[in-house]
Amino acid sequence: xxxxxRWVLARWPQGIPTQEDFRLESAxxxxxxxxxVVVRTLYLSVDPxxxxxxxNVRSYxxxxxxxxxxxxxxxxxxxxxxxxxxxxGSFVAGRLGWQEYAVADASxxxxxxxxxxxxxxxxxxxxxxxxxxxxxxxxxGALKSGETVLVSGAAGAVGSAVGQLARIRGARAVxxxxxxxxxxxxxxxxxDEAVNYxxxxxxxxxxxxxxxxxxxxxxxxxxxxxSDAAMTLINRRARAVICxxxxxxxxxxxxxxxxxxxxxxxxxxxxxEGFLVFDYVDRYPAALEELxxxxxxxxxxxxxxxxxxxxxxxxxxxxxxxxxxxxxQVVKVAEPAR
Amino acid sequence: xxxxxRWVLARWPQGIPTQEDFRLESAxxxxxxxxxVVVRTLYLSVDPxxxxxxxNVRSYxxxxxxxxxxxxxxxxxxxxxxxxxxxxGSFVAGRLGWQEYAVADASxxxxxxxxxxxxxxxxxxxxxxxxxxxxxxxxxGALKSGETVLVSGAAGAVGSAVGQLARIRGARAVxxxxxxxxxxxxxxxxxDEAVNYxxxxxxxxxxxxxxxxxxxxxxxxxxxxxSDAAMTLINRRARAVICxxxxxxxxxxxxxxxxxxxxxxxxxxxxxEGFLVFDYVDRYPAALEELxxxxxxxxxxxxxxxxxxxxxxxxxxxxxxxxxxxxxQVVKVAEPAR
Numbered sequence: 001x002x003x004x005x006r007w008v009l010a011r012w013p014q015g016i017p018t019q020e021d022f023r024l025e026s027a028x029x030x031x032x033x034x035x036x037v038v039v040r041t042l043y044l045s046v047d048p049x050x051x052x053x054x055x056n057v058r059s060y061x062x063x064x065x066x067x068x069x070x071x072x073x074x075x076x077x078x079x080x081x082x083x084x085x086x087x088x089g090s091f092v093a094g095r096l097g098w099q100e101y102a103v104a105d106a107s108x109x110x111x112x113x114x115x116x117x118x119x120x121x122x123x124x125x126x127x128x129x130x131x132x133x134x135x136x137x138x139x140x141g142a143l144k145s146g147e148t149v150l151v152s153g154a155a156g157a158v159g160s161a162v163g164q165l166a167r168i169r170g171a172r173a174v175x176x177x178x179x180x181x182x183x184x185x186x187x188x189x190x191x192d193e194a195v196n197y198x199x200x201x202x203x204x205x206x207x208x209x210x211x212x213x214x215x216x217x218x219x220x221x222x223x224x225x226x227s228d229a230a231m232t233l234i235n236r237r238a239r240a241v242i243c244x245x246x247x248x249x250x251x252x253x254x255x256x257x258x259x260x261x262x263x264x265x266x267x268x269x270x271x272x273e274g275f276l277v278f279d280y281v282d283r284y285p286a287a288l289e290e291l292x293x294x295x296x297x298x299x300x301x302x303x304x305x306x307x308x309x310x311x312x313x314x315x316x317x318x319x320x321x322x323x324x325x326x327x328x329q330v331v332k333v334a335e336p337a338r
Numbered sequence: 339x340x341x342x343x344r345w346v347l348a349r350w351p352q353g354i355p356t357q358e359d360f361r362l363e364s365a366x367x368x369x370x371x372x373x374x375v376v377v378r379t380l381y382l383s384v385d386p387x388x389x390x391x392x393x394n395v396r397s398y399x400x401x402x403x404x405x406x407x408x409x410x411x412x413x414x415x416x417x418x419x420x421x422x423x424x425x426x427g428s429f430v431a432g433r434l435g436w437q438e439y440a441v442a443d444a445s446x447x448x449x450x451x452x453x454x455x456x457x458x459x460x461x462x463x464x465x466x467x468x469x470x471x472x473x474x475x476x477x478x479g480a481l482k483s484g485e486t487v488l489v490s491g492a493a494g495a496v497g498s499a500v501g502q503l504a505r506i507r508g509a510r511a512v513x514x515x516x517x518x519x520x521x522x523x524x525x526x527x528x529x530d531e532a533v534n535y536x537x538x539x540x541x542x543x544x545x546x547x548x549x550x551x552x553x554x555x556x557x558x559x560x561x562x563x564x565s566d567a568a569m570t571l572i573n574r575r576a577r578a579v580i581c582x583x584x585x586x587x588x589x590x591x592x593x594x595x596x597x598x599x600x601x602x603x604x605x606x607x608x609x610x611e612g613f614l615v616f617d618y619v620d621r622y623p624a625a626l627e628e629l630x631x632x633x634x635x636x637x638x639x640x641x642x643x644x645x646x647x648x649x650x651x652x653x654x655x656x657x658x659x660x661x662x663x664x665x666x667q668v669v670k671v672a673e674p675a676r
Contacts, residue, residue, distance in 0.1 A: 052605075223600050242604045248597060258592035261599060262561050266580045266612035267390075274604035 002029040006099030022314040039076035045123040046317040070098040093122040116296040124328030125302035132277040133161035141217040145170030153221030155182035157328035204229040223247040240272035303327030340367040344437030360652040377414035379671045383461040384655040408436040431460040454634040462666030463640035470615040471499035479555040483508030491559030493520035495666035542567040561585040578610035641665030
């Protein structure tokens with residue numbers, strides 16, 4: 001019988017999570033039933049939304065209980081199979097959590113391949129973050145050619161895809177990020193302009209210079225003061241897509257800011273909308289096909305920040321809140337066996 | 339030649355407007371050209387949106403210049419006519435401003451009748467405020483039967499129509515207002531619940547009790563702390579319709595409040611949208627016909643607060659910001675001649 005190690009919630013975090021909020025547990029792995037597979041995690045995703053479940057309040061998803069295994073997408077290799085369609089050695093992706101092994105229904109995972117971008121890309125540009133950018137920008141944001149998209153958290157996994165998808169759609173892409181290195185990365189992957197909010201001084205003025213025709217879609221991963229500045233630049237009929245609010249995630253009480261957003265929405269007959277990628281699950285296959293095509297053509301590039309070892313999963317997660325990652329933050333847990 | 343008196347902007351207001359920000363000017367009325375009519379104002383509308391134009395900043399409409407006649411809808415009687423379709427004695431409505439007389443293109447006014455609700459109703463429930471409630475609730479808010487609508491500024495002209503339209507559509511209507519008398523008025527005209535925000539103590543708790551199934555459409559005329567409380571109650575896929583922001587209109591800089599709205603929108607996959615009734619002008623005739631039908635059937639009631647005399651227009655306007663009006667605030671300027 002395999003021994004599985006998994007990260008569980010040890011206590012409710014106060015503010016930014018710390019190592020002590022998590023506990024690495026060992027437990028024997030159950031045997032698979034008919035239609036199930038045993039998989040070994042190769043790469044594992046850490047995502048800001050997890051912080052939203054680490055609090056003891058009612059929300060759209062139930063919060064974690066103490067002792068629950070923490071959520072996350074993984075790319076894994078099938079070790080043994082009770083499902084004829086998934087032979088040992090196959091690669092799969094699914095939401096199997098922060099653990100070394102899992103027993104999963106074959107229907108709960110999807111087959112993935114090393115082409116065109118490597119296995120770990122299925123956690124990012126060809127996984128949840130790519131899909132989030134795709135549906136957020138094209139559906140919620142209803143982006144049209146010739147418009148200007150402003151993206152906060154632009155050097156993150158979602159943000160860096162958003163800017164490139166905007167360019168593919170024929171729009172102008174402007175990114176906001178927190179270091180000069182990230183700004184260089186954004187220009188490299190095709191953003192028209194990028195602004196370092198930490199050194200910009202007057203951020204509103206810097207954004208106005210970067211968006212001379214105003215902002216038609218504001219794609220927000222961050223919230224807080226960055227959004228205050230961005231919202232002053234929206235055009236008539238603009239769409240503000242609320243994808244994440246990392247600036248507020250670790251606060252017990254919301255920060256104070258100017259109550260100006262509804263006024264900007266009113267003046268510009270604009271809208272602000274929150275969305276969740278899981279609502280688009282029926283359209284994942286078609287979207288992934290389109291995203292894969294752009295990756296193959298070299299029009300959609302991605303970067304990863306990789307941390308190694310199951311021991312280091314909480315550290316990789318905690319780093320998201322200080323922006324230590326550029327592009328998708330993944331944890332490499334094991335090498336493929338074959 | 340007629341002498342016309344009109345209210346013009348004397349200076350930019352600081353904060354809540356005062357009498358001294360306006361000046362009553364006398365000037366000879368020009369002669370009408372072919373296709374024009376001379377009209378005499380009978381009733382005149384004062385509206386919060388005017389405050390938005392009384393500031394020296396770029397906006398969606400150009401601000402007033404010092405000396406400009408202040409905007410407003412009027413109901414007027416045709417005094418003399420160079421337009422065959424509008425005989426003297428006809429009643430018309432149009433956006434002719436705060437003045438006793440006007441020379442207007444016949445195409446810039448619409449004919450109105452004393453039936454079914456009196457001439458002044460064309461400034462309110464059968465005019466811009468009724469249309470604002472109609473398009474805001476049904477189009478922007480996309481209200482469905484069985485949902486709950488929460489309305490701020492509910493005893494105002496727009497708000498009181500919103501609640502009744504919600505009931506007509508088969509929804510639950512809950513109003514927020516600023517006095518017990520207004521609360522009684524809201525119950526009288528059919529609101530299911532009404533909350534006095536000045537005496538409620540914990541407003542969020544009072545609203546939660548009034549909206550046990552949460553809020554599907556939040557129709558906001560007010561903004562500020564009332565919206566902070568309302569937004570905590572929104573349901574999944576809720577729509578916040580931003581119609582007015584009277585709480586912030588008189589501030590030079592926005593007030594501070596919790597930056598929680600984007601988070602509530604995200605958690606609930608909800609949206610907040612600003613709108614302007616003028617964008618629906620093509621659909622006014624059909625909407626007015628429907629509104630008239632409901633008024634005739636007694637299903638859509640309205641109340642007016644009437645001030646008399648052209649001298650008192652600024653006072654009626656200023657009163658909007660302390661809530662002296664219940665229902666539509668109008669100024670009666672003259673009696674019909676016939």
